[in-house]
Amino acid sequence: xxxxxxxxxxxxxxxxxxxxxxxxxxxxxxxxxxxxxxxxxxxxxxxxxxxxxxxxxxxxxxxxxxxxxxxxxxxxxxxxxxxxxxxxxxxxxxxxxxxxxxxxxxxxxxxxxxxxxxxxxxxxxxxxxxxxxxxxxxxxxxxxxxxxxxxxxxxxxxxxxxxxxxxxxxxxxxxxxxxxxxxxxxxxxxxxxxxxxxxxxxxxxxxxxxxxxxxxxxxxxxxxxxxxxxxxxxxxxxxxxxxxxxxxxxxxxxxxxxxxxx
Numbered sequence: 001x002x003x004x005x006x007x008x009x010x011x012x013x014x015x016x017x018x019x020x021x022x023x024x025x026x027x028x029x030x031x032x033x034x035x036x037x038x039x040x041x042x043x044x045x046x047x048x049x050x051x052x053x054x055x056x057x058x059x060x061x062x063x064x065x066x067x068x069x070x071x072x073x074x075x076x077x078x079x080x081x082x083x084x085x086x087x088x089x090x091x092x093x094x095x096x097x098x099x100x101x102x103x104x105x106x107x108x109x110x111x112x113x114x115x116x117x118x119x120x121x122x123x124x125x126x127x128x129x130x131x132x133x134x135x136x137x138x139x140x141x142x143x144x145x146x147x148x149x150x151x152x153x154x155x156x157x158x159x160x161x162x163x164x165x166x167x168x169x170x171x172x173x174x175x176x177x178x179x180x181x182x183x184x185x186x187x188x189x190x191x192x193x194x195x196x197x198x199x200x201x202x203x204x205x206x207x208x209x210x211x212x213x214x215x216x217x218x219x220x221x222x223x224x225x226x227x228x229x230x231x232x233x234x235x236x237x238x239x240x241x242x243x244x245x246x247x248x249x250x251x252x253x254x255x256x257x258x259x260x261x262x
Contacts, residue, residue, distance in 0.1 A: 004107050029094060041070065051063060071102050119258075127179065130252040139172075196250075211239050
C-alpha cells in the first residue's frame with residue numbers, strides 16, 4: 001500500500017504540474033478543479049509521498065480529509081451526471097481530476113487503517129444517535145425550504161428533479177433507519193456501506209467547505225451565497241443541516257460496519 005500511495009502522489013503531482021504550466025482545461029464549474037490553489041495541491045502530493053516514510057496514522061487521516069475536502073465538488077459532479085435534467089453543468093474532465101484526489105484519499109485511509117490497532121465497536125447508542133441526527137437534519141433542511149417556498153428552486157420541474165427529490169428524502173430517512181435497524185442486516189453489506197459512506201463523506205466535505213466559505217464571505221463583507229434569490233437565513237439553516245446530515249450518516253455507517261463485521 002505504501003508503494004501505491006507513492007505512485008499515486010507521483011502521478012497526481014505530475015498532473016498538477018501539467019496544469020500549473022498553463023495546460024489546464026477550461027473548467028465548467030466556478031474556480032479550478034479543486035478547491036485549493038494548484039500550488040497547494042502540488043505541495044500536498046509531495047507531503048503525501050513523504051508521509052509514507054514514517055507512518056503516522058493520524059497524519060494519514062488528516063491528509064485523506066484534506067484531499068477529500070479539496071475535491072468536494074465531486075458531489076456536485078455525481079448529481080450532475082445522474083440527474084442530467086437539473087441543468088447543473090457537467091464537467092467530465094473536472095470530475096476525473098477530482099476523482100483522482102478521491103482515489104488518493106482512499107489509499108491514505110487504507111494505509112492508515114493497516115497501521116493502527118483494530119478499532120473496537122462503538123456503544124450501540126452512538127450509531128443510533130448519528131442516524132437520528134441525520135434524520136433531524138434532513139427534516140430541518142426540508143423545513144427551511146418550506147419556509148421560503150418549494151417553488152423557489154434553481155431547478156426546473158421535470159423527471160430529474162422528481163428523482164432527485166425522491167433520492168434526497170430516502171437518503172435522509174430510509175438509509176439512516178436501515179443502517180441502525182436489524183432490517184438493514186438483510187441487505188448485502190456493500191449495498192448500505194457504499195451509499196452511506198459516499199453520501200455521508202460527500203455531503204460532509206462539500207457542505208463543510210461551503211460553510212467555511214460562507215463565514216469567510218461574511219468576514220469579507222460579501223454576499224453569503226451569491227445572488228440566487230434566497231435569503232441569507234435560508235443558507236444559515238440549510239448548509240449546517242446538510243453538514244450534520246452527512247456527519248450523522250458517516251457515524252451510522254461506521255456503526256453498521258462494526259455490527260456486520262465478520
